[in-house]
Amino acid sequence: xxxxxxxxxxVLEPEGALPQAAWKLDNDMSKQYxxxxxxxxxxxxxxxxxxxxxxxxxxxxTERIKGMVMDIVSQRGKQQNPVTGSGGMxxxxxxxxxxxxxxxxxxxxxKIASLVSLSLTPxxxxxxxxxxxxxxxxxxxxxxxxFESGIYAKLPDDMSNELALAALDVAGAPAQTAKLVKPGDSxxxxxxxxxxxxxxxxxxxxxxxxxGKVVCQVxxxxxxxxxxxxxxxxxxxxxxxxxxxxxxELALAVNSGxxxxxxxxxxxxxxxxxxxxxxxxDGGVVYFFSMATSFTKAALGAEGVGKDVTMIVGNGYTKGHxxxxxxxxxxxxxxxxxxxxxxx
Numbered sequence: 001x002x003x004x005x006x007x008x009x010x011v012l013e014p015e016g017a018l019p020q021a022a023w024k025l026d027n028d029m030s031k032q033y034x035x036x037x038x039x040x041x042x043x044x045x046x047x048x049x050x051x052x053x054x055x056x057x058x059x060x061x062t063e064r065i066k067g068m069v070m071d072i073v074s075q076r077g078k079q080q081n082p083v084t085g086s087g088g089m090x091x092x093x094x095x096x097x098x099x100x101x102x103x104x105x106x107x108x109x110x111k112i113a114s115l116v117s118l119s120l121t122p123x124x125x126x127x128x129x130x131x132x133x134x135x136x137x138x139x140x141x142x143x144x145x146x147f148e149s150g151i152y153a154k155l156p157d158d159m160s161n162e163l164a165l166a167a168l169d170v171a172g173a174p175a176q177t178a179k180l181v182k183p184g185d186s187x188x189x190x191x192x193x194x195x196x197x198x199x200x201x202x203x204x205x206x207x208x209x210x211x212g213k214v215v216c217q218v219x220x221x222x223x224x225x226x227x228x229x230x231x232x233x234x235x236x237x238x239x240x241x242x243x244x245x246x247x248x249e250l251a252l253a254v255n256s257g258x259x260x261x262x263x264x265x266x267x268x269x270x271x272x273x274x275x276x277x278x279x280x281x282d283g284g285v286v287y288f289f290s291m292a293t294s295f296t297k298a299a300l301g302a303e304g305v306g307k308d309v310t311m312i313v314g315n316g317y318t319k320g321h322x323x324x325x326x327x328x329x330x331x332x333x334x335x336x337x338x339x340x341x342x343x344x
Contacts, residue, residue: 002100003033007147010122012077019147020120025077027122029143035100037150039092041142042111042161044118045169046088048194048268049292050081051136057083066128069138073125080119086291087118088136090144091155091165101148111161113168114144115151115322135166135343153322159329163336166343167325170196172314173266173289174203174328175321180262180285180312181207188251188260188279190241191267192216192233193223195339196289199328200264201232202335215254217241217275230334241272251279265290273298274305282308289314 003009007019010026019025029038046054046069058064073079079087094110106112114121122145130139146152155164173196181187187204191197197216204214216233218224224236235254239247252258259281265272265288273293276286286309288298298311329336 001031001033002035003147005035005148007120007122007145007149009033010077010145010147018120019078019122020117023076025122027073027077027124027145029124029145032096032098034098035148036096036098037094037101037106037146037152038096039090039112039114039144039146040095041090041092041123041140041144043165044079044088044090044138044140044142045165046079046136046138047081047084047086047117047291048136049290050084050086050088052268053081053083055133060133062131062133065131069128070125073123078118078121078123084291085119087121089114089116089118089165089169090121090123091161092144095143106154111155112152113155113165114146115153115168115171115317116146117316121145121150137165151317156326159326159336160340160344162344163329163339164326166195166339167199167329168322170199170289171321171325172316172318173264174199175318175324176287176289176312176315177203177264178207178324179318180287181212183207183209184211185261186213186215186255186258188215188217188263188276189233190217190263190265190272190276191290192227192236193218194266194268195343197266198227198230198232198335198338199325200266200289201227202230202328202332203324204264205231205234213255215251215260217247217251230338231332232335241267241275244274244278247275248278260284262287265293268292270294271297274301277302277307277309277311278305280307280309285310285312287312287314
């Protein structure tokens, strides 16, 4: 029995949709298609914007968070936050490989990380065993399906599963940064103290080189020395991304009054679009790596202030993204140690 390459055979409603846009997926794991991989899931890394919304809706109560996630998956057959529309990713152990996929460099028992969103991944949760509140992770007993078109990465032997999961969860961000930033560029990173912000800052510093400049925005002063010490920033400003005019003034002040070539938005809360757009020069690039972004607000906001900038949707996939991100951890011991401390 062979299913659709993109997973349309698992869509229950609405008919004709693809899995990400679908309201409900078939998460019956007794159905084994020739072109699917089924994994026993160890942990879910919930998208930061999604987990922030769930945590706030549940008042930070662990049991309510468990119940909310179980309800979402029970209703929809996947972990797709109905408010943010986003999901996350999983790590697990391969339990079944369809006959059509036997030629892949993969075997039953291999541990892998999914590199596609939980918002399109059929998922069936038996239990949520632990909630890691500060790092957006749930340890679970569950099963998940990867479609023929789905991408994944084998977990590396030289780092823990938890470390690889933390990094691969945001792998698209530093890899896209590597493509966007050129020698001599000035780069502004919003929400720079999270996983994606730290990795983007480090990658931007490498790519911009000694003639470029990387400025990071955070909300608290106690993060300044840490980011500079990790090699992620030349300058750090303390500002509120909900107050774009004030952030603009601070950002320009540390860049000799000049607008930026590129801004990268890694915030996990709403209404920060203009803080990313205003500091960028005409002809520059604004990269939104945040599922809290409203692209309506971004497009109309840029128009409203007369900004001719290229705005890029934070696609979580770009070629080589897993390899680039894991290499950053191998290359920078300070960042690796920081991730080890925070995300284990």
